Amino acid sequence: MDIFNGKTALITGASSGIGEEMARQLAGAGSNLVLVARRTGRLETLAGQLQGVQVAVITMDLSEPAAPQALMEAVVQRGLQVDILVNNAGFGYQKPLLGMTLEDQLGMVDVNDRALLALTRLFAEPMAQRGQGWVLNVGSVSAWFPIPGMAVYAASKAFVQTLGRALHEELKPAGIIVTTLSPGGTRTEFSRKARGQMDPTLEKAMMPVAPVARAGLVGLARGRAVVVPGVLYQVMTAVTRLLPGSWVVRLAGRVMGRHH
Ligand SMILES: NC(=O)c1ccc[n+]([C@@H]2O[C@H](COP(=O)([O-])OP(=O)(O)OC[C@H]3O[C@@H](n4cnc5c(N)ncnc54)[C@H](OP(=O)(O)O)[C@@H]3O)[C@@H](O)[C@H]2O)c1
Structure with a gap:
């Protein structure tokens, strides 16, 4: 991760979980940071804990189309140049189609896909002009x-992954690395928000957040297209390719x- 020293990384969803951990690891690697999420207090607490790098906090609700x-x-406006864009903000409801409002469903698409695509489009432009940049998209x-x-x-x-794999090839000649981090179950606030209560069987398969964040950042530094952290999930994704759909x-x- 030495190549990230002195660079500036913008991380969406930096107020908890994988995004927060990536902020800590990138700060450790010497990257300046722009932390983005809705919970300003959490971002400011984190900013106060990060030493030796410059940290900006921007409160933003990425479900808003104009965000x-x-x-x-x-x-x-802050005079910052973003070298590394980490599209990490996201959430998921573990609910059936007819058990959710349409608004909640579209909200998921707005944050997980619409904002991710828009930020990639907006920040890739100046990266391409400079001939260098990194985009890390968090899929699943x-x-x-x-x-x-x-x-x-x-x-x-699936949108995040398909988009990311294509852009990995498409933006390579412009000097931009696009990596998709595809975590399996990871111990963050995600599951509680998604399910309310974690299924005990799934709980056992949960990975700690640090190696998941690290796998993504190391994969980005190495120019990988897709990174699946953990042997269990690497086997799982490989096997699904062999079985009938x-x-x-x-x-x-x-x-x-x-559902419970
Ligand atoms: N944990 C898992 O098992 C798992 C597995 C596969 C993939 N993932 C993916 O990993 C990513 C990070 O999730 P996590 O596990 O770290 O969960 P988390 O702890 O719940 O973190 C989610 C982050 O996204 C931010 N966020 C959510 N909605 C937002 C909005 N409307 N505007 C701005 N920020 C928003 C949250 O910040 P605020 O609430 O402060 O806005 C928070 O910082 C997500 O894309 C998730 O889909 C997680």
């Missing part, structure tokens, strides 16, 4: 299989789409 442009303008292993019972979230992450969907629904 990506406003974020870009706030960065320019659920990009590998549709999940009955959690369909919209899995589909939103209809089995995979039913199995995913039984394991990950169950």
Whole structure:
């Protein structure tokens, strides 16, 4: 991660979980930071804990359609240049299609996909002009299989992965590395928000946040297209490619789409 020393990284969803941990690790690698999320207090507490680098805090609700442009303008206004964009903000409801409001479903797509695409488009432009940049998009292993019972979230992450894999090739000649980090279950606030209560079987498969964040940042530094942290999830994603699609969907629904 030495190449990130002295660079500036903007991290969305830096107020908790994987984004917060990436902020700590990037600060450790000598990167200046722009921390973005809705919970200003959490961002400011984190900023106060990070030593030896410059840290800016920008409060933004990325479900708002105008937010990506406003974020870009706030960065320019502060005279900052973003070398590394980490599109990490995201959430998922573990609920069936008919058990959720349309507003909640579209909210997931707005944050997980719309804002991610808009920020990538906006920040890739100056990166391409400079001939250098890094974009780390946080997807999920659920990009590998549709999940009955959690369909919209899995589909939103399939978008992240498909977009990222294509842009990895497309933006390479412009000097921009695009990496998709696809975590499996990770111990953050995510599961509590998604399910209310963690299934004890799934709880055992949860990874600690530090190696997940580290795998993403190291993968980005090495110019990888897709990074799946953890042997369990690497095997899982490899096996799903070998099984018939209809089995995979039913199995995913039984394991990950169950409701209590
Ligand atoms: N944990 C897992 O098991 C897991 C597995 C696969 C993929 N992921 C992905 O990993 C990423 C990070 O999640 P996490 O596990 O670290 O969960 P988390 O602890 O809940 O963190 C989610 C972050 O996203 C931010 N966020 C959510 N909605 C936002 C909005 N409207 N505007 C701005 N920021 C928003 C949150 O900040 P505020 O609430 O302060 O706005 C928070 O900082 C997500 O994209 C998630 O889909 C997680």
